[in-house]
Every structure is written in structure tokens, then in C-alpha cells.
Amino acid sequence: GGGGLGGSPVGGAGGGFRPPDPGMDPGGDGAGEEGMERDLILLGLVGLMDPPRREVPAAIRRCLRAGIRPVMVTGDHVQTARAIGRELGLLQGEDAEVVDGRELDRLDDDQLAERVRHVNVFARVAPEHKLRIVRAFKRRGEIVGMTGDGINDAPALKEAHIGIAMGKTGTDVTREAADMVLADDNFASIAAAAEQGRAIYDNIRKFIRYLLACNTGEILVMFLALLLGLPLPLRPIHILLVNLVTDGLPAVALGLEPAEPDVMDRPPRRPGESLLAGGLGRRILVRGTIIGVTTLGVFIAGWMGAGDLERARTMALATLVLSQMVHVFDCRSERRTAFDVPLSANPGLLAAVASSLGVLGLVIYWQPVASYFHTVPLWAGDWVMVAGGVALPWVALLTRRLMRGRGGPVAVSPAKLSAP
Numbered sequence: 001g002g003g004g005l006g007g008s009p010v011g012g013a014g015g016g017f018r019p020p021d022p023g024m025d026p027g028g029d030g031a032g033e034e035g036m037e038r039d040l041i042l043l044g045l046v047g048l049m050d051p052p053r054r055e056v057p058a059a060i061r062r063c064l065r066a067g068i069r070p071v072m073v074t075g076d077h078v079q080t081a082r083a084i085g086r087e088l089g090l091l092q093g094e095d096a097e098v099v100d101g102r103e104l105d106r107l108d109d110d111q112l113a114e115r116v117r118h119v120n121v122f123a124r125v126a127p128e129h130k131l132r133i134v135r136a137f138k139r140r141g142e143i144v145g146m147t148g149d150g151i152n153d154a155p156a157l158k159e160a161h162i163g164i165a166m167g168k169t170g171t172d173v174t175r176e177a178a179d180m181v182l183a184d185d186n187f188a189s190i191a192a193a194a195e196q197g198r199a200i201y202d203n204i205r206k207f208i209r210y211l212l213a214c215n216t217g218e219i220l221v222m223f224l225a226l227l228l229g230l231p232l233p234l235r236p237i238h239i240l241l242v243n244l245v246t247d248g249l250p251a252v253a254l255g256l257e258p259a260e261p262d263v264m265d266r267p268p269r270r271p272g273e274s275l276l277a278g279g280l281g282r283r284i285l286v287r288g289t290i291i292g293v294t295t296l297g298v299f300i301a302g303w304m305g306a307g308d309l310e311r312a313r314t315m316a317l318a319t320l321v322l323s324q325m326v327h328v329f330d331c332r333s334e335r336r337t338a339f340d341v342p343l344s345a346n347p348g349l350l351a352a353v354a355s356s357l358g359v360l361g362l363v364i365y366w367q368p369v370a371s372y373f374h375t376v377p378l379w380a381g382d383w384v385m386v387a388g389g390v391a392l393p394w395v396a397l398l399t400r401r402l403m404r405g406r407g408g409p410v411a412v413s414p415a416k417l418s419a420p
Contacts, residue, residue: 056187063191066194069120071120081121082098090120104129113139127152134156143162150174151174154174158177165177167183196259202257206254206334209287215243219292221320241363247321250324253349256349257345299316302316322387330398332346
């Protein structure tokens with residue numbers, strides 16, 4: 001056996017024979033293992049190739065763009081590992097370093113922690129080396145994912161932050177020790193899982209941003225009315241309707257938003273980063289204040305203009321619901337405006353908004369329901385006031401956002417992904 005043939009990712013094995021020697025004693029020393037391997041006639045070389053899957057190089061490039069650094073840890077010969085590393089894009093240049101198991105044995109923990117900063121390929125490693133490599137990355141404060149399939153990989157999988165076992169070739173022990181199992185044994189699935197995880201995290205932030213801003217607006221409109229000595233702009237049943245139906249349905253649909261196009265072009269977030277980081281808490285307060293003040297303003301204008309408290313409350317309810325419907329589209333992205341996100345990307349959200357508006361129409365105009373909710377039909381002039389109150393603050397906010405530029409800085413935290 002040998003390393004790569006001609007620098008290629010092909011393992012080499014040589015074959016040869018020796019003609020029988022009539023004078024050789026079959027029971028003598030010449031028949032031993034060492035004797036049998038001397039004076040052979042070379043028959044040829046056999047190349048054994050286990051190439052990476054075609055989709056792996058593209059998956060590695062996606063990981064690198066996302067700030068995830070793949071590291072190959074293998075038991076193959078150094079030359080074979082070097083050739084595969086170059087093919088995958090893990091090694092750049094002729095002087096790219098590959099560390100083997102013998103060198104790992106000579107390094108103490110501090111030295112190894114320093115070496116893993118720039119080494120992407122480890123060859124001829126034993127199971128205990130994998131464990132040391134994982135610990136070295138963790139000592140540097142990195143988030144480590146480790147893949148493996150054999151029983152000997154279990155300690156390293158357990159030590160890593162994310163242990164990833166092979167579903168097809170992995171042993172039962174490995175799958176038990178892992179946090180995640182690859183059903184198709186494909187590295188590209190790890191990149192897809194990272195993308196899906198980021199999309200889920202984004203959607204959680206969108207969901208929280210929407211609901212907390214809506215709830216802030218509802219609380220604020222009632223609190224300010226009490227503070228100013230005004231009648232309550234909304235009845236308790238109105239608040240119940242809004243929380244259970246008109247803002248609940250869009251919130252659920254918002255949690256099903258597809259991943260944004262740039263989700264894998266962002267660096268990783270800090271592990272201990274707050275869910276409200278990146279100015280999310282400030283956005284919630286600003287949007288909630290806009291919803292609350294707008295609703296109260298329309299209520300006061302309607303009450304003073306018509307002198308009808310129930311009509312003013314109906315106008316306040318319509319303003320609150322419509323403001324929340326506008327806000328849900330603003331929540332679809334933290335980096336792009338509502339006009340930059342295609343409406344067709346989430347048809348469930350469109351259906352939820354349409355359902356909420358339909359419920360609002362029934363509550364206002366269908367008499368059996370309207371009498372239960374103490375609402376009255378609104379005139380055209382009422383709707384003009386409601387529409388103006390809803391539109392003006394959001395137009396001003398959108399204009400300000402466009403003038404300041406879209407997007408913003410994202411905190412950077414390096415991450416590592418180790419693959420055998």
C-alpha cells in the first residue's frame with residue numbers, strides 16, 4: 001500500500017511475485033514474512049479511489065461563504081489527503097499544510113490549539129487524535145461540529161458541540177452519541193441543515209418582532225387613554241379578537257417564511273447573543289409606539305368629529321388591525337424593505353392577511369356579528385381617516401429607512417465544522 005499516485009486522490013497498492021527457488025527450504029527463514037517480500041518481480045500497481053461526491057465542493061464553498069470552516073480529519077495517507085483537500089478547495093497553494101498523526105503526537109495541547117488556526121487537513125489520525133482536535137478548537141472558543149461513523153468516533157462526537165453521525169454507514173453507538181444523524185451520509189446535507197437552522201432562527205425573530213410590537217401597541221393605546229382620562233378606545237372583546245384572530249393568523253404564517261437569499265452569505269452570530277440583538281428591541285418599541293399612537297389618534301379624531309363613541313371605537317379597531325397588517329409585511333426581512341420581498345414567496349401569509357381582513361369586515365358590517373362586538377358600519381369618510389392614520393407613519397418610516405440604506409452590520413463569530 002502507499003499514498004496518492006502522482007499527487008492524485010488515488011490510493012496505490014503494488015503487486016508482485018517471486019519464482020519458486022528449488023533450493024529454498026520451505027521451513028527455513030527464507031519462507032518467513034520478510035523473506036517472502038524480498039526479490040519480488042513487480043507485476044503492476046492498482047489504484048483504489050474513493051472520490052468525494054460531486055456536490056461536496058459546492059457545499060464547502062457555501063459553508064465558507066457562511067463563515068463555517070470545514071476541516072478534513074482522515075485516516076488516509078498524507079498525499080491522498082492533500083490531493084482530496086485540493087480537490088475540495090480546503091487547501092490553497094503548493095505549500096498548504098497537512099498535519100499527520102505523528103506530528104499530532106509531538107504537539108502539546110497549547111501547540112495544537114495554535115496549529116488548528118490555519119490547518120484544514122489532518123491525515124493518518126487515530127481516534128484519540130480526533131478527540132484532541134475537537135478539544136483544540138473548543139479551547140479557541142469555536143463552535144465545533146464533528147462527523148463520524150465508527151465506534152471509535154463516538155468520544156469525539158460526544159465532545160463536539162454538534163455530533164453528526166452517518167445514518168447509513170454509522171454504527172448504533174455513533175448514532176447514540178450524536179446530536180444529529182445524516183440520513184443520506186452526504187456532507188451537502190450539513191450545509192443544507194445550517195441554512196435551514198438560520199432560516200428558522202430568522203423566522204423566530206420575525207415572529208417575536210411582529211407579535212411584541214402588536215402587543216406593545218395594544219397596551220399603549222389603552223394606557224395612554226387612561227392617562228389622558230379618555231374613554232377606552234377598545235372593548236375587551238376587541239382586544240381578544242385581535243390577539244386570537246387578526247394578528248394571530250399572520251404571526252403563524254410569518255413563522256413559515258422561506259429562507260432569505262443571503263442567509264448563507266452572513267457570518268455566524270455569537271453563541272450567547274440575545275434574541276433581541278441587532279436593534280430588534282428598539283424596532284419593536286418604535287413600531288409598537290407607532291401602532292398605539294396611530295390607533296389612539298384616529299380614535300380621538302373620530303370621537304371628537306362624530307361624537308359617537310361606538311363609531312370611534314370601531315375606527316380604532318379598524319386602525320389597529322390595518323396597522324398590524326402593514327406591520328407584518330415590514331417584518332418579513334430585517335435587511336430588505338417590504339417591496340423587495342416577493343409576495344409570492346409566502347402565499348400562506350397572503351391568505352392569513354386576507355382572512356384577518358375578512359374577519360374585520362364581518363365584525364364591522366355583518367349585523368349579527370357586529371352587535372356582539374358592539375361595532376357600527378363605517379362610512380367612506382371614516383375609512384379615509386383610518387387609511388390616512390395607518391399609511392402616513394409607515395410611509396415616513398419606510399422613507400427614512402430607504403434614506404439610511406438597507407441592511408446593517410452583523411456581529412461576526414467564527415465557527416468551525418470538522419469532517420472525517
